[in-house]
Amino acid sequence: RELSSLQALQERVKSFYSRWASWTGRDIIDPDMPPRRIWDLYANRVLPSWVTPERPWGISHAWVDEKHRKDVWTPINGNEWPVPMPNDADLDLIRIEMLNLGVEYAWLDVLCLRQEGGKNEYLHVEEWAIDVPTIGSVYDRDRAVVCYFCGLGRPLIFEEGYFESDRCWFNRAWTLQEVPYTRNGGTQTVVCGETGDEGRKEEEIRTRFDEQLTSLRHMRHDSSVLAVLSEMQKRVSAKPLDKVAGVAYVIGVQWLPVYNMAQSEEGAWRYLVEAMYRDTRADLFFYYPEPGNRTKRWRPSWKQVMTQTLPSSDEAKAIGDIDIYMLPFSEIVLHCGPRIRLGEVCGLADQSHDEDPRRGELVVKDRTGAPQRIKVVANHQYQIPEGLYALIGNNDADVFMKYWVLGHQRKYNRFEKLSVIRIADEDERRKLQELEVAERHSKVILL
Incomplete structure (x- = not known):
């Protein structure tokens, strides 16, 4: 025409x-x-x-x-x-x-x-x-x-x-x-x-x-x-x-x-x-099992995503959101969702010989101070030493608190990622929610 x-x-x-x-x-x-x-x-x-x-x-x-x-x-x-x-x-x-x-x-x-x-x-x-x-x-x-x-x-x-x-x-x-x-x-x-x-x-x-x-x-x-x-x-x-x-x-x-043309891949x-959209960034945060090996720990580097076997996105829809706020000479990466200030992760220090999902436990203390055990799974082989960690969970309503990133709390409300786990069993997720040990809408700066 x-x-x-x-x-x-x-x-x-x-x-x-x-x-x-x-x-x-x-x-x-x-x-x-x-x-x-x-x-x-x-x-x-x-x-x-x-x-x-x-x-x-x-x-x-x-x-x-x-x-x-x-x-x-x-x-x-x-x-x-x-x-x-x-x-x-x-x-x-x-x-x-x-x-x-x-x-x-x-x-x-x-x-x-x-x-x-x-x-x-x-x-x-x-x-x-x-x-x-x-x-x-x-x-x-x-x-x-x-x-x-x-x-x-x-x-x-x-x-x-x-x-x-x-x-x-x-x-x-x-x-x-x-x-x-x-x-x-x-x-x-x-x-x-x-x-x-x-x-x-x-x-x-x-x-x-x-x-x-x-x-x-x-x-x-x-x-x-x-x-x-x-x-x-x-x-x-x-x-x-x-x-x-x-x-x-x-x-x-x-x-x-x-x-x-003059830019580096990284x-x-x-x-x-x-x-990226906020939920796309969340996939990198919650699914990728390792900390980034360049300037950012919360998401993988380009070298990592091009040289390592990547996990699959198990859910057909978004599981969370991550915002990036640009400043003149830096950026703030922010997640708002469930947070457990301190929990002990056990049973995931060794790799699986047959590469099947590893099964472990997340131990948290209820209101009385008594330890409560939640069954968790690691669908990867990245080693998670037994110890105390801060944990950040996904905030999508359909799979609320299913996916967790564990790491270390740093100064000024900043969080450094170590690895990822998931609570695959719905009853276990419900148990964790009823314990009310997780802050539901906690804002954390990701390193």
């Missing part, structure tokens, strides 16, 4: 203002802002997205190895930058395939996202700061997603070792946010490059392909931060920073951190945690 001259001017001003207003210098306020450019397949030109109110179809593809790529200069993008293409692929043939699918507007990274080596290279860093973090929104709509699983414009031929290759679509960091998905289940996958040569596609390979794609859709639907991070562990990227940027849109955030992870 074409716009009138007045509408086009209005959309151009709106698009410019939206990008300007959405960028604070460190954050992108609107994670769902439209892409900067789209590929108009009828005109065969890359145009600013404000020319049409329609959202483009996303084209996802596996990047082939650099030695199998060529740089193509094309009038489609106004010869603004060289377009990286597989040696045996052709943009004209890709366009024909898209038109045959009924696509009018598409988004293809090599055409619509500024690549290195163009005549306006100085714009590269500036544009990527906003355009890279918001790529995920292109694939998070009701439009179908077009996928080239064996390379852009290349036939769908699963060669031996495809799933183990670093170039496999399922193994690339950036494609995690390109998994076809919408929250109402409307997105479909259009598999391109199919040749009909079933002899080249073994049935068992195709079955594995379908299973992996289905598994990824389930992961996107659940949006569990731990599941997303576990999936990213398996993937590879050209730059380590790309893994952090690649999970941001998928886990769901209040705002998106900009893509800063620095980018810190900004991402700040941008």
Whole structure:
């Protein structure tokens, strides 16, 4: 649908203002802002997205190895930058395939996202700061997603070792946010490059392909931060920073951190945690079994979440909230919920040989000073020495006081995490609540 001259001017001003207003210098306020450019397949030109109110179809593809790529200069993008293409692929043939699918507007990274080596290279860093973090929104709509699983414009031929290759679509960091998905289940996958040569596609390979794609859709639907991070562990990227940027849109955030090429992974992870929703942060606090090994103890470092086996989120809904308040030169991380000032944890000092959940006890004193024992479970192998600890519990009503973080109380109402336990048995949780040894709405600063 074409716009009138007045509408086009209005959309151009709106698009410019939206990008300007959405960028604070460190954050992108609107994670769902439209892409900067789209590929108009009828005109065969890359145009600013404000020319049409329609959202483009996303084209996802596996990047082939650099030695199998060529740089193509094309009038489609106004010869603004060289377009990286597989040696045996052709943009004209890709366009024909898209038109045959009924696509009018598409988004293809090599055409619509500024690549290195163009005549306006100085714009590269500036544009990527906003355009890279918001790529995920292109694939998070009701439009179908077009996928080239064996390379852009290349036939769908699963060669031996495809799933183990670093170039496999399922193994690339950036494609995690390109998994076809919408929250109402409307997105479909259009598999391109199919040749009909079933002899080249073994049935068992195709079955594995379908299973992996289905598994990824389930992961996107659940949006569990731990599941997303576990999936990213398996993937590879050209730059380590790309893994952090690649999970941001998928886990769901209040705002998106900009893509800063000079930033470290830990620095980018810190900004991402700040941008997370309160309940997402709580998952890191209550489920991850160890203290952070960098500047923060309450949540894991990026190195930890990329190198260690992560627990699963047992609950389908949020179990708590953690707020972060930004100060000029620091931040305050605050949790409000149940707190036991002092309790003894027993029976969890040794690791389980069969890696089954370890069972122990939490001993608290009732109003008369008599010890009361509560059965607890540790679904991990991190050692918890027997001793006295302060404990912080989750505050969701459905699983109230089921999940606990134990640690040490420090000066000025600050809490240092050591590990996590849970009271799996509902009767045991009810017993603890009836003892009234836990403060129900206690505010604690997390270190």
